[in-house]
Amino acid sequence: MESTIKIIAISILFSLLQVAGFSQGNPKITKALELSKSGQFDQALVAISQADLGNSAQNFYLYGYILKECYKRNELGTFESELRNKARMNLTKSIELDSKNEVTANAKFAISYLSSTWYNDALSATIIMDSSTVNIPEELFKNAQSTHQGTKDELLNMEEEFLSKLAEGHYRLWITNTENIFHLNECVRIYTLLVSKFPGTCSAHLNLAIISYNQGIFVIRSAGSSTNIEDLFTIQDRSIQKFKEALPFAEKSFQDCKPQESNYKVLLYINKALGNEEEVKRIQSEMKKRFQ
Amino acid sequence: MGQQLEEGDARAMIQANFIYQFAINSNWPTEVKKGKFQIVVVGNENVFKHMAEKYGTKPIGAQAIEVVNASVWNAGQFAQIIFVDKSKKSELQKIIKEGKSKSMLVVTNWEGALTAGACINFKNVENSIRYEMNELSMSERKITPGNKLLQWKVQ
Numbered sequence: 001m002e003s004t005i006k007i008i009a010i011s012i013l014f015s016l017l018q019v020a021g022f023s024q025g026n027p028k029i030t031k032a033l034e035l036s037k038s039g040q041f042d043q044a045l046v047a048i049s050q051a052d053l054g055n056s057a058q059n060f061y062l063y064g065y066i067l068k069e070c071y072k073r074n075e076l077g078t079f080e081s082e083l084r085n086k087a088r089m090n091l092t093k094s095i096e097l098d099s100k101n102e103v104t105a106n107a108k109f110a111i112s113y114l115s116s117t118w119y120n121d122a123l124s125a126t127i128i129m130d131s132s133t134v135n136i137p138e139e140l141f142k143n144a145q146s147t148h149q150g151t152k153d154e155l156l157n158m159e160e161e162f163l164s165k166l167a168e169g170h171y172r173l174w175i176t177n178t179e180n181i182f183h184l185n186e187c188v189r190i191y192t193l194l195v196s197k198f199p200g201t202c203s204a205h206l207n208l209a210i211i212s213y214n215q216g217i218f219v220i221r222s223a224g225s226s227t228n229i230e231d232l233f234t235i236q237d238r239s240i241q242k243f244k245e246a247l248p249f250a251e252k253s254f255q256d257c258k259p260q261e262s263n264y265k266v267l268l269y270i271n272k273a274l275g276n277e278e279e280v281k282r283i284q285s286e287m288k289k290r291f292q
Numbered sequence: 293m294g295q296q297l298e299e300g301d302a303r304a305m306i307q308a309n310f311i312y313q314f315a316i317n318s319n320w321p322t323e324v325k326k327g328k329f330q331i332v333v334v335g336n337e338n339v340f341k342h343m344a345e346k347y348g349t350k351p352i353g354a355q356a357i358e359v360v361n362a363s364v365w366n367a368g369q370f371a372q373i374i375f376v377d378k379s380k381k382s383e384l385q386k387i388i389k390e391g392k393s394k395s396m397l398v399v400t401n402w403e404g405a406l407t408a409g410a411c412i413n414f415k416n417v418e419n420s421i422r423y424e425m426n427e428l429s430m431s432e433r434k435i436t437p438g439n440k441l442l443q444w445k446v447q
Contacts, residue, residue, distance in 0.1 A: 171295055210295040217298040220305045225350045229313045229440050236306055240419050243302070266297055273302035275416040 026051060029059055032066060041069040057098035061107050064090030068110050071117075079121050079136060088114050088147060108149050118144035122162055126169035134173075134186070137166055160198045167191050167207065178218050187211060195252075202257035209249035209266050216242030216273060243273040261291050304338030306421045307414055311339070311375055311399060312347045314412060315357070317438035318430075320372055324395050329355035330371035334362045334387075335380030370394055376410075378402035384410065395433045411435070415446060422446045 028051035035044035044066045053059040067087035075081040091107045091114075098104045122140035129137055141162050148155050167190040174183035188211060194204040216239040223235045250267040253259075264287045271279040311331065329352040333340035340361040348359050352372075365374070365383045367390060374391070376384050378401050388409035391398055400406075401414040411430045415422050425445045430437055 168295070207295045210297050214295070214298045217300050217302060217305075220302055220309070221300070223309045225312065225347060227309070229317060229444055232309055232313060233444065235309075236420055239302065239306075244419070262297075269297060269299070269302075274419045275303060275421070276419075 026059075029053075029062065033062060036062070036066055036069070041066055041073060045070050055097055057094045057096075057100075057103050060090045060094035060097060061103040064088075064092075064094055064107065065110055068114060071114075076117065077121070077124075079125060079140060084114055084117065088143075111147050112149035115144050115147035115149060118147065119158055119162070123165050126162070126165040129169050129173070131173065131183075134170075137162075137169065156198070160194065160201060163190050163194050163197075164201070164203060167194070167204075171207075171211065175214075178215075184211070184215070200256055202253070205249045205256055206253040206263060206266060209246045209253060209270065212242050212246035212249065213266065213270050213273065216240070216246065240274065243270055246270045247274070259290075261287070264290070300342075301338035303421065304336060305342045307336075307375070307401065308339050308342040308346065310414070310421065310423060311343060311373060312350070314397060314399065314441065315352050315373060317441045318397065319436040319438070320397075321395055321434045324370075324372060325353060325355065327355065328358040329353075330358050330360060331373045331375070332360045332362050332365075332369070332371040334365055334374060334376045334383055336375070336377035337361060339375060339377065371396055373397045373399060375399045375401075376405075381405075384408055392432055395435055397430070397433065397435050417446060 028047050032044040032048035032051065035041070035047060048059075048063050048066055051059070053063060064087050067083050067090060071081055071083035071087055075083050088111060091111050094107045095104050098107070118140050122137050122144055125133070125137040125140055141159075144158065144162075145155065148158070167187050170183040170187040170190065174180070174187060178184070188208065191204045191208045191211070194201050195208070198204070219235055219239040219242060223232055227235065246266075247270050250263070250270050253263050253266070264283055268280060268283045268287070271283060315329065315331065331343060333343060340359060344359040344361075347357055350357055360371070364380070365376075365387050367386065372395070374387055374396055376387060376398065381402060384398070384400065384405065385408070387396070387398055390396075397412065398410045399412045399414070400410040403415075406413045406424055406426045406429075409426070409429055411426055411433065413424050413426075415424055423445055424447070425437065425441070427437065427442075
């Protein structure tokens with residue numbers, strides 16, 4: 001599918017450029033075009049890099065297109081790609097100069113491809129980020145947003161997915177060291193943003209509930225043989241506070257979406273932790289009815 | 293769902309933590325301060341698990357803790373502490389009857405257990421676990437609660 005679209009796009013590109021006669025009198029651009037036609041994009045890039053592009057929308061488009069193809073072949077998956085940045089710049093410039101509307105559609109199509117790569121990279125970056133690279137996913141996503149060529153709804157869906165993945169990334173980093181609350185705070189901040197921006201986000205309320213509940217459990221686990229009885233009461237109070245914070249999120253998770261077994265399970269564990277025995281019985285009986 | 297629920301039983305963990313505090317903050321008569329310090333958990337596997345995992349290798353004075361999981365109380369058995377879960381209420385009477393002469397600290401977790409003869413009973417106070425004490429019952433068993441335990445009990 002993608003290759004078919006690409007072939008169509010290239011055909012349109014070359015026919016348009018030839019009709020426009022963009023390369024007349026500019027041998028370096030002619031050479032770049034010829035090399036592009038035969039798929040030799042690295043060589044085409046060398047040729048066009050030395051050419052004077054003037055104020056020609058076609059020339060900028062060709063340059064952007066070659067850069068995009070070089071990026072695709074040489075730097076796909078590289079978060080900091082100079083080729084991708086330059087491709088975007090030249091394609092955008094071609095649109096600005098395109099008073100006759102000859103290359104704009106194709107330039108947007110090419111930018112749309114770049115946008116999808118930034119988006120994919122942003123999602124990947126949330127999975128591999130560590131404490132020193134926490135800003136990278138958001139930087140990549142900003143590029144995906146600013147180059148997005150689709151509808152507003154598509155963009156919102158992308159943002160929802162990205163924020164969920166970013167929160168998950170911070171959660172992953174937090175549980176490797178629960179003493180460091182930076183990632184916990186980031187995780188809560190992002191989930192809170194998600195629920196305010198996308199009230200129908202099914203998992204965000206549930207995940208906020210799980211985070212608070214787990215915090216409560218981690219607090220209890222911090223008690224040990226060296227803990228004295230006064231501290232044990234303090235520890236218990238802190239954990240109960242976390243369970244109380246978790247409860248409204250777990251309840252709200254039922255409002256957002258069709259409740260799954262996981263929603264019930266989280267609600268059950270929180271109520272158990274709070275010693276709400278009647279509520280525990282009610283939830284257990286409802287779970288039995290729904291899921292057995 | 294992105295996050296994994298930590299499935300630990302919070303109430304059981306807290307109760308196990310308190311049972312350890314009862315062990316280190318009480319004094320037993322000399323005749324039971326030898327051998328293992330036995331803690332028998334009747335009817336609550338989660339309390340047993342947390343107790344064994346967290347405190348199973350810790351000493352009480354010169355005694356090593358041994359945590360035992362039991363579904364019923366076996367007559368003739370001895371333990372410095374017996375925790376009876378509310379799911380095994382019916383076991384309490386035989387434990388009380390036998391335990392009086394044996395310096396066994398009986399800990400429970402349901403309303404009314406203290407008047408039935410338990411030494412320490414967990415209570416739910418505004419979602420928190422607190423404990424009430426029957427000092428007479430402890431005294432009959434020659435077990436002396438430390439000041440810290442007395443300070444923190446609820447009436």
